[in-house]
Amino acid sequence: MNDLNRALVDIANIRSQMAAGTVFQGFGPAVIGVSGVLAFLTMAGQLLWPELLVRSEATMLWLWIGVAVFSFLLIAIETRARARRFHGGLADEMVQNMVLQFMPIGFAGAAVGAVILFYSPGDFWLLPGLWQMLVALGLFASQRSLPQQIMLAAAWYFLSGVVVMILGAEAGAASVLMMGVPFTIGQFMLAGLLHVAERRESDV
Numbered sequence: 001m002n003d004l005n006r007a008l009v010d011i012a013n014i015r016s017q018m019a020a021g022t023v024f025q026g027f028g029p030a031v032i033g034v035s036g037v038l039a040f041l042t043m044a045g046q047l048l049w050p051e052l053l054v055r056s057e058a059t060m061l062w063l064w065i066g067v068a069v070f071s072f073l074l075i076a077i078e079t080r081a082r083a084r085r086f087h088g089g090l091a092d093e094m095v096q097n098m099v100l101q102f103m104p105i106g107f108a109g110a111a112v113g114a115v116i117l118f119y120s121p122g123d124f125w126l127l128p129g130l131w132q133m134l135v136a137l138g139l140f141a142s143q144r145s146l147p148q149q150i151m152l153a154a155a156w157y158f159l160s161g162v163v164v165m166i167l168g169a170e171a172g173a174a175s176v177l178m179m180g181v182p183f184t185i186g187q188f189m190l191a192g193l194l195h196v197a198e199r200r201e202s203d204v
Contacts, residue, residue, distance in 0.1 A: 024094050024145045026083035027075070029195040035071035036187030042067050043180025050176075057124040057174050058117065064179050065113070097145060105138035128178040129165030132157045135186070147197035153190045157182065 046053045046060060054060045079098075083091040109131055116123050139146070139154035160182035168174055 024083075024098055024142075025086040025198070026079040026091075026095060026098065027146075027190075027194055028078050028082050029191045029198065031074050031078040032187055032194060033191035034074060036184055036191060038067050038071055039180060039183040039187055043176055043184060046176040046180070054176060058121065060174065060176060060179070061113075061117065061124060061127060098142065101142045101145065102138045105134050105141070109134045125168030125172060125174045125178075126165065128174055128182070129161045129163075129168060132161030132164060132182050132186070136161060147193065149193040149197055150190065153186055153193055156189055157186050160186065 042063060046063070053063055080091075080095060083095050087094045112130055112134075113127055116127055136154045136156075136158035139150055139157065143151055143154075164178045164182060168178060
């Protein structure tokens with residue numbers, strides 16, 4: 001029985017190593033593009049109806065949190081389906097690897113957001129830039145599992161995060177554009193880079 005358990009563990013380890021060495025194709029350009037559209041529509045709505053959607057910085061940021069959660073759910077649903085289609089029997093291991101790579105970044109973003117929202121509302125201006133930098137770190141941390149072109153989007157998010165934090169520090173407040181412009185451009189850039197990578201993979 002010990003030999004059987006050891007063999008099962010060895011097989012699981014081999015599958016994990018195979019998954020770790022395979023480029024993940026679960027992220028679809030279309031749904032990433034949809035998240036960019038949602039970011040643009042949110043920004044446009046907040047600019048057009050500030051009295052309703054930007055009554056305070058907290059209102060503005062809660063709306064963005066809702067958009068982020070909805071986008072995450074859409075991406076997660078499609079990612080699961082695409083992983084099964086592209087990676088077959090390795091789908092579970094591939095998805096698990098991506099979750100483990102992005103989960104710490106997601107928890108960090110949620111924790112920082114909660115602390116600022118509930119305990120230090122005067123520091124709201126920090127959040128847009130911090131969230132963008134965390135997205136960048138998540139992409140950089142996953143570079144072995146994603147197409148190399150994606151690092152261009154990671155660089156965009158990192159640089160935009162730095163610029164947004166500088167602007168926020170100078171203004172002492174967050175703005176709609178600090179959230180909307182970087183995430184709209186970043187998500188469309190991600191979608192475009194994924195599309196290019198997918199086309200190259202299909203041509204091989």
